[in-house]
Amino acid sequence: MEPYLQFHAPLPFYTNLSANLYPCSFISKMTAFMYNLFAFVISCLILILSCKSRAKRLNLPPGPPGLPVVGNLFQASRSGKPFFEYVDDLRRRYGPIFTLRMGTRTLIVLSDAKLCHEAFIEKSALFASRPRENPTRNIFSCNKFTVNAAVYGPVWRSLRRNMVQNMLSSSKLKEFRTVREHAMDKLIDRLKAEADANDGVVSVLKNARFAVFCILLAMCFGIEMDEETVEKMDEVMKAVLITVTPRIDDYLPILSPFFYKQRKRALRVRKEQIDYIVQFIEKRREALLNSGSDRSVMSFSYLDTLFDLKVEGRKSPPSDSEIVTLCSEFLNGGTDTTATAIEWGIAQLIENPDMQSKLFDEIQSTVGDRKVEEADIERLTYLQAVVKELLRKHPPTYFSLTHAAVEEEAKLGGYDIPTDANLEIFLPGISDDPTMWTDPEKFDPDRFYLGKEEADITGVRGVKMMPFGVGRRICPGLGMATVHVHLMMAKMVQEFEWSAYPVNGKVDFSGKLEFTVVMKNALKATIKPRVSG
Numbered sequence: 001m002e003p004y005l006q007f008h009a010p011l012p013f014y015t016n017l018s019a020n021l022y023p024c025s026f027i028s029k030m031t032a033f034m035y036n037l038f039a040f041v042i043s044c045l046i047l048i049l050s051c052k053s054r055a056k057r058l059n060l061p062p063g064p065p066g067l068p069v070v071g072n073l074f075q076a077s078r079s080g081k082p083f084f085e086y087v088d089d090l091r092r093r094y095g096p097i098f099t100l101r102m103g104t105r106t107l108i109v110l111s112d113a114k115l116c117h118e119a120f121i122e123k124s125a126l127f128a129s130r131p132r133e134n135p136t137r138n139i140f141s142c143n144k145f146t147v148n149a150a151v152y153g154p155v156w157r158s159l160r161r162n163m164v165q166n167m168l169s170s171s172k173l174k175e176f177r178t179v180r181e182h183a184m185d186k187l188i189d190r191l192k193a194e195a196d197a198n199d200g201v202v203s204v205l206k207n208a209r210f211a212v213f214c215i216l217l218a219m220c221f222g223i224e225m226d227e228e229t230v231e232k233m234d235e236v237m238k239a240v241l242i243t244v245t246p247r248i249d250d251y252l253p254i255l256s257p258f259f260y261k262q263r264k265r266a267l268r269v270r271k272e273q274i275d276y277i278v279q280f281i282e283k284r285r286e287a288l289l290n291s292g293s294d295r296s297v298m299s300f301s302y303l304d305t306l307f308d309l310k311v312e313g314r315k316s317p318p319s320d321s322e323i324v325t326l327c328s329e330f331l332n333g334g335t336d337t338t339a340t341a342i343e344w345g346i347a348q349l350i351e352n353p354d355m356q357s358k359l360f361d362e363i364q365s366t367v368g369d370r371k372v373e374e375a376d377i378e379r380l381t382y383l384q385a386v387v388k389e390l391l392r393k394h395p396p397t398y399f400s401l402t403h404a405a406v407e408e409e410a411k412l413g414g415y416d417i418p419t420d421a422n423l424e425i426f427l428p429g430i431s432d433d434p435t436m437w438t439d440p441e442k443f444d445p446d447r448f449y450l451g452k453e454e455a456d457i458t459g460v461r462g463v464k465m466m467p468f469g470v471g472r473r474i475c476p477g478l479g480m481a482t483v484h485v486h487l488m489m490a491k492m493v494q495e496f497e498w499s500a501y502p503v504n505g506k507v508d509f510s511g512k513l514e515f516t517v518v519m520k521n522a523l524k525a526t527i528k529p530r531v532s533g
Contacts, residue, residue, distance in 0.1 A: 058416045058418060059414075059415055059416045060099045060106075060108070060415060060416060060418075061094075061095075061097045061098050061099045061108055061413070061415045062094050062095065062098055062099065063090070063094055063098045063099035063100055063101070064090065064093075064094070064100070066101045069103070069252075070103055070251075070252070071100070071101025071102055071103060072100045072101050072102060073101075073102045073103050073248075073251050073252075076100070076102070082512065082513055083513070084398040084399070084426070084428075084513065084517070087109055087111075087426050088426070088428065088429070090109070091109065091111045091426065091429055096110065096111050096112030096115055096413075096429065097109070097110055097111075097112065097115055097412070097413050097415065102251045103248075103250075103251030103252040104251060104252060104253060105131075105250075105251055105422060106418065106420065106421040106422065107421070107422045107424055108412075108415075108417060108421050108422070108423050108424065109424045109425075109426055110412075110423065110424065110425050110426065110429075111425075111426040111428075111429025111430065112429065112430065112433075113430045113433065113436060113462075113463040113464060114463075115412060115413050116425060116430065116459075116463050116466065116470065117459070117462065117463045117470075118412060118413065119403070119412050119423070119471075120403070120459065120463075120469070120470045120471030120472075120473070121459055121460075121463070121470060121471055123410075123412070124471040124472045125152075125406070125472065126405060126406060126407060126410050127403045127404070127405055127406075127410065127412070127417070127423060127471075128152040128403070128406065128471070128472045128473055129151045129152035129153075129403070129404045129405070129406045130144065130148075130149055130150065130151050130152070130401075130402060130403070130404055131402055131403075131404040131420065131421070131422045131423075132404075132420065133250075139266050139267065139270050140240055140243070140244060140266075140270060140273075140325065140328070141325060142321060142322045142325045145159075145318070145322050145325055145326070146159065146325055146326060146329045147159045147160050147163055147326075147329060147476060148329065148333070148401055148473075149329075151404075152406055152472075154311070154312030154313045155311055155312065155313070155314075157312060158309070158310065158311040158312045159309075159311070159326070160476060162305050162306075162309055163302075163305075163330075163476050164476050166305040167219075167302045167305055168476055168477055168479060168480055169479075170479060172300075173479060173480055173483065175299075175300055176215070176218070176219050177374060179215055179218045179219065179298075180215055180374070180483075180484070180487060181373075183211045183212070183214045183215045183218075184211065184487065184488070184491045186211060186214065187207060187208070187210075187211035187488070187491065187492075188491065188492075188495050190207050190210065190211075191207055191492075191495075191496065191527060192529070194207070195527050200526045200527055200528065201501050201524055201525070201526055201527075202524065202525055202526075202527055203522065203523070203524055204342065204343045204346050204347075204522075204523040204524070204525055205339055205340070205342075205343040205518065205519075205522055205523060206522075208338070208339040208342040208343065208488060209335060209336065209339035210230070210234075211488065212334065212335055212338045212339055212484055212488070213230065213233075213234055213331070213335045214230055215484065216330065216331050216334050216335060217230060217233060217331065218298065218301075219301060219302055219330075220301060220302045220303060220327050220330050220331060221280050221281075221283075221284055221301055221302075221303055221327070222284055222287070222298040222299075222300060222301025222303060222304065223280065223283060223284060223287065223298070223301075224298075232276070233276070233277075233331075236272065236273055236276050236277070237328065237331055237332055237335070239269050239272070239273070240269060240270075240273055240328060240332070241332060241515050243265065243266050243269045244266075247259055247262060273324060273328065274320070274321055274324050277324045277327060277328070278320050278324065281303065281320060281323055281324070281327075284301065284303050284304070285307070288304065302326075302327070302330055303323070303327065306318055306323050306326055306327075307323075332515075333477065334477060334480065334481070334484075336396070336514075336515045336516045337396040337397070337481065337516055338396075338481060338484050338485060338488075340394075340396040340516040340517065340518050341390060341391070341394065341396050341485050342485065342488050342489065342492075343518065343519055343522075343523050344390060344393075344394035344519065345386070345387070345390045345394075345485070345489055346489075346492065346498055346523065346525060347507045347509065347519065347523050348386075348390065348393075348394075348443050349386075349493065349498055350498050350499060350500050350507055350525060351443075351500075351506075351507045351509075352443065353499075355386065355445060356493060356497075356498060358382055359382055359383060359386060359489075359493050360493050360494070360497075360530070362380055362381075362382045362383065363376075363380065363383070363490060363493065363494050366379050366380055367494070371491075371494070372487075372490045372491060372494050374483065374487055376490070377483075377486045377487065377490065380486075380490060381449065382445065382449050383486060383489065383490055384448075384486070385445040385446070385447075385448040385449035386445045386489065387482070387485050387486055387489060388445070388448050388455070388457070389443060389444060389445040389447065389448060390485070391457065391465065391467040391485075392431045392437075392455070392465045392467075393431065393443050394517075395427045395428070395431065395465075395467040395517075396467070396516040396517060397427070397516055397517060398426065398427055398428055398513075398517055399424055399425060399426060399427065400424075400425035400427060400466060400469045401469060401473065402422045402423065402424060403422075403423040403424075403425075403473065404419060404420075404421065404422065404423060405417045405418070405419050405421070405423070406419070407419070425466070425469075427465075427466065427467065430463065430464070430465060430466065431464075431465040431467075436464055437453065437464070438452070438453065457478075458470065458474065458478070459471065459474070468481070494530065495529065495530060496527040496528060496529060496530060497527065497528045497529075497530060498525050498526075498527055499525065499526045499527075499528070500525065500526065501524045501525055501526045503526065507523070508520060508521050
C-alpha cells in the first residue's frame with residue numbers, strides 16, 4: 001500500500017510498462033516511428049561515448065544486456081508480460097539486485113529484505129531522495145511540490161511535517177470518526193441496494209472505492225458533497241491518472257517533440273483539474289470566515305493546513321495550483337490503494353470460507369449484535385492477522401515509491417548507485433521469499449494469529465514486508481490506511497456472508513496493473529445479509 005498517499009503522485013510510470021508503452025493506437029505507427037528513432041541514433045551515440053568512460057568506472061549491479069541508446073526498453077515491452085512479471089523473471093536470473101537500462105534511465109531493482117534494510121534503515125538519509133523526471137511530465141506535481149515526489153530537502157520536510165502532525169496523527173484521525181461511520185453506513189446501504197437489484201450479486205472494488213473516496217473528500221475539503229459531486233470529482237481525479245500513464249519519451253526525452261499533442265492534452269486536463277478543485281478551495285475559505293453558519297461544514301480539514309503553510313526556503317504560502325496538487329495527492333493516494341486491498345481481502349475470504357467464519361465468529365463474540373466500531377479493532381486479533389496477511393500477500397502496488405541516492409559515491413550491496421538512477425523496490429520478492437516465510441504462496445492469517453511468524457510493517461524491527469515502504473520516506477498515511485482497511489473488512493463481514501459468483505465458481509487470483517495491482521477479472525460476489533440475534 002506504499003504509499004497510501006499517492007500518495008504516489010501518481011504511480012511510478014514504468015510499473016505498467018508493457019501494458020502502456022505501446023497502446024493499440026500506437027502499434028500501427030511503430031514502423032514509421034522506428035525510422036524516426038533511427039534518425040536520432042547518431043546524435044545519441046555522441047552522448048553515449050561521452051558517458052562511456054564514466055560508466056566504466058561504475059560497478060553497477062548485473063543485468064540483461066541491452067541495445068544501444070534504448071537499452072532494455074524494447075526487450076521489456078516485447079516480453080509480452082506485465083512489467084512486474086518481467087522483473088520477477090529477471091530477479092530469478094540476476095539475483096536480488098540488478099540493473100535495467102530503459103533509454104536514458106537506469107533502473108536498479110531491489111527484491112531482498114537485507115538490501116532494503118541496508119538502504120532505507122541503515123543508510124536512510126543516503127537513499128531518501130527521488131529521481132529526476134522529464135520536466136514536461138511535472139505538470140501535475142507543480143515541479144515535485146508533493147509529499148511523495150519532493151526531493152529530499154526542506155520542501156519535503158515542510159510538506160511531510162504538515163501532513164503527519166496536522167492531519168494524520170492519531171489524535172487528528174479521531175476527529176474524522178463520524179465521517180468514517182457515515183461512509184461505512186453508506187457502503188452497506190449501497191451493497192444492499194445493488195444486491196436487491198441483481199439477485200444478490202455486487203461489485204466489490206467499485207463500492208469499496210466509492211466509500212473510501214467519500215471519506216478522503218470529507219477529510220480533504222471539510223465539506224459534505226452529494227453523490228453527483230463525488231462522482232464528478234472522481235472523474236477529474238481519474239482523468240489525471242490516465243493522462244500521466246507511460247509514454248516512450250519518458251525514457252527517450254529526445255522524442256518529446258513527437259508527443260506535443262499529448263502534452264497539449266495534459267495541459268488541458270491540468271487546467272480542468274485546477275478550475276474544478278479551486279471552487280472547493282474557495283468554498284472552504286468562505287466557510288472558515290463564516291464558521292458555524294453552515295452545518296455541512298466540518299470543523300477541520302487537510303485544506304485548512306495548507307492555506308498558510310510555511311515552507312522552508314519560501315516566503316509565500318502555497319499557491320492555489322500547488323494546493324490543488326497537494327489535495328490531489330491526498331485523494332489519489334488513498335483511494336485506489338485501499339479499495340484494491342479490500343477487493344483482494346474479500347476474494348480471499350470467499351476462497352477460504354473457514355477464515356470468513358472464524359472472522360465473523362470473532363466479531364460476534366467481541367462485539368455482539370451492535371455495529372462494529374473503530375474502538376473494537378484492537379480487540380479483534382484475528383481481523384488484525386487477516387489484514388496483515390492481506391498486506392503481505394497482496395500489496396496494492398508491487399513497486400514501492402522510487403528512491404534515489406543523494407550523494408555521488410553511494411554504495412549498496414557492494415555496488416555503485418549513481419544519483420541519476422531510479423532505485424526500485426520489488427515488494428513480492430520480499431514478502432514471498434521462502435527463506436523468510438513458511439509457505440509464502442499460501443494465504444495464511446494463522447501465521448500471525450498463532451504467533452508462528454511475525455513482521456513489523458514499519459521496518460523498525462527488521463524488514464520482512466514493506467507495503468508502506470520503510471525508513472524516512474515511509475508512507476505518512478500508514479495509520480489512516482490500516483484504520484480504513486480494518487474497519488471496512490470488519491463491517492462487510494459483520495453485515496454479509498460472502499460467496500462466489502457464479503455460485504460454486506472459483507476466484508481468479510491473477511492480477512493486472514492499472515493504477516494499483518487489481519484483480520484481472522474485477523471481483524463480483526454473492527452476498528447474503530447476516531441474521532441478527
